[in-house]
Amino acid sequence: MEFKTIRGVEDLIPPESEKFEKVVETFKETVKTAGFKEVILPIFEEAKLFSRSVGETTDIVQKEMYIFEDKGGRTIALRPEGTASAARAYIQHGIYAKEPFTKWFYVGPMFRFERPQAGRKRQFFQAGCEVFGLSNPGADAELIQTAQEILNKLKIDTTLEINSIGCENCRPLYRKALIEYLQKHEEKLCQDCKERFKRNPLRVLDCKTESCQEIVKNAPIITDFLCEECKEHFEKVKNYLTLLNVTFNENLHLVRGLDYYTKTVFEFKSTQLGAQSTVLAGGRYDKLVEELKGPSTPALGFAMGIDRVMLLIPDEEPEREGIFIVTGGEKAYEEGLKLLILLRQKGIKTQIDHRQGSFKSQLKAADREKAKYVVIIGDRELEEGFYSLKELETGKQEKITSVEELIARI
Ligand SMILES: [Zn+2]
Ligand SMILES: [Zn+2]
Structure with a gap:
C-alpha cells in the first residue's frame, strides 16, 4: 500500500460515518431547539489567535498545535479548538453592536498533535456552543442543561462535575496561595509540573500523575478564595441546576486546561472511557472577547468530543427502508x-x-x-x-x- 492516512488521522467510512451523522443531527436538533444558530468558521487562523486566547503556557499551544508558514509568510495554525475562532468572528463582524446576546453553534474538525489512542486523534471532531453577552448565572445553568439534554438523547451515561475558578479579582489570590503551597512540595512534583507550576499553577490540580495528585489533595481550594460576586454566581448556578433537575458533583480541583476560563467550569465524564473520560466540557470565559481586543463581553460555551461520543453509543442494526x-x-x-x-x-x-x-x-x-x-x-x-x-x-x-x-x- 502506497498511501495511508497520517498517524492519528482516520477515515470515517460507513457505518461509522452514519454514526457520526447521527451524533451531529442529535446535537443540532437539540441546540436549535434552545435557540442556537450555526456558524461556519475557518479551519486555519493566525497562530497568534490561539496563543492569545487558549494561553501561551498551555499544552495545546506549547506542544500540540499544527503550525506552518504559508506562502505569504504568515504564521498559520490549524485550529486546536473552536471558541477562539467564534470569539474572533463575534468581534470581527461587530455582532456585539447588533444583538444583546448571541447564541452560536459549530461542528467541525480540530487538530492537535497528541499521542493517538482510542478517543484521541490528531484530527478530531467537536460540536460546540457559544453564548456571548450574558453574565447571568441562569445562562450557565441553561447551557449545562442543554449539554445534558444532548447526552441524554444519545443515551450516554455521564457524571457532571462543576467548579468555579473565580474571576480576575479573586483568582490571583488563589494562584498566589497555590504557588506558595506547591513550592513547599516542589521536589515531589512530576517533571511537567515542576516546570509549569509557577506559570500555570492551576494546571497542577488536574495533573494525572499519582505523586502530583497526592500533593494536590491537601492544596488550598479555590472556594475559600472566591470573591462575593463569584461566590454568589456559583451558588445561583447550583440552585438553577437543581431547579432544572440536573445532577452534579462539585469537583474543587476541576480547572480545565485552557487559560480563558473564569467562574463556572464543567465536565461531563463517562465511566466507560478510561483515561479519556471527558466527553463534553466547557465554562464561562468572561475576559476572552476583551483579550482579543473586542468590547468587554461576558461569554460561555462548551464543546463535545464527537469521536469519544461515537465510542459510547451502541452499534445499531440499520432499519430496513425503501x-x-x-x-x-x-x-x-x-x-x-x-x-x-x-x-x-x-x-x-x-x-x-x-x-x-x-x-x-x-x-x-x-x-x-x-x-x-x-x-x-x-x-x-x-x-x-x-x-x-x-x-x-x-x-x-x-x-x-x-x-x-x-x-x-x-
Ligand atoms: Zn471573583
Ligand atoms: Zn504533575
Whole structure:
C-alpha cells in the first residue's frame, strides 16, 4: 500500500460515518431547539489567535498545535479548538453592536498533535456552543442543561462535575496561595509540573500523575478564595441546576486546561472511557472577547468530543427502508429504470441492480442494502402488466397494478 492516512488521522467510512451523522443531527436538533444558530468558521487562523486566547503556557499551544508558514509568510495554525475562532468572528463582524446576546453553534474538525489512542486523534471532531453577552448565572445553568439534554438523547451515561475558578479579582489570590503551597512540595512534583507550576499553577490540580495528585489533595481550594460576586454566581448556578433537575458533583480541583476560563467550569465524564473520560466540557470565559481586543463581553460555551461520543453509543442494526427493483431480461430492466426514477421523484429511496444477474443474486443485493421491499419485474409481470411487491422481512408478496397503487401501498 502506497498511501495511508497520517498517524492519528482516520477515515470515517460507513457505518461509522452514519454514526457520526447521527451524533451531529442529535446535537443540532437539540441546540436549535434552545435557540442556537450555526456558524461556519475557518479551519486555519493566525497562530497568534490561539496563543492569545487558549494561553501561551498551555499544552495545546506549547506542544500540540499544527503550525506552518504559508506562502505569504504568515504564521498559520490549524485550529486546536473552536471558541477562539467564534470569539474572533463575534468581534470581527461587530455582532456585539447588533444583538444583546448571541447564541452560536459549530461542528467541525480540530487538530492537535497528541499521542493517538482510542478517543484521541490528531484530527478530531467537536460540536460546540457559544453564548456571548450574558453574565447571568441562569445562562450557565441553561447551557449545562442543554449539554445534558444532548447526552441524554444519545443515551450516554455521564457524571457532571462543576467548579468555579473565580474571576480576575479573586483568582490571583488563589494562584498566589497555590504557588506558595506547591513550592513547599516542589521536589515531589512530576517533571511537567515542576516546570509549569509557577506559570500555570492551576494546571497542577488536574495533573494525572499519582505523586502530583497526592500533593494536590491537601492544596488550598479555590472556594475559600472566591470573591462575593463569584461566590454568589456559583451558588445561583447550583440552585438553577437543581431547579432544572440536573445532577452534579462539585469537583474543587476541576480547572480545565485552557487559560480563558473564569467562574463556572464543567465536565461531563463517562465511566466507560478510561483515561479519556471527558466527553463534553466547557465554562464561562468572561475576559476572552476583551483579550482579543473586542468590547468587554461576558461569554460561555462548551464543546463535545464527537469521536469519544461515537465510542459510547451502541452499534445499531440499520432499519430496513425503501425499494430495490429486481428485473429479469432487458425489457424488464428498462421498465425498472423508468420506475426507479419515478419512485425517487416521489421521495422514495429506490435502487436497482444494474448487473442484471439471477433473481437470487439480485434478491441478495436487496437484502444487503437493507431494502424494505423488492419490486419484481419478470416475464409474467411484463406480459400481464403488474408489479410483484415483496416485503423482505415477512416474505409476503402481492400483485400491484399501477405506480400509484405501489406508492400508496408502501
Ligand atoms: Zn471573583
Ligand atoms: Zn504533575
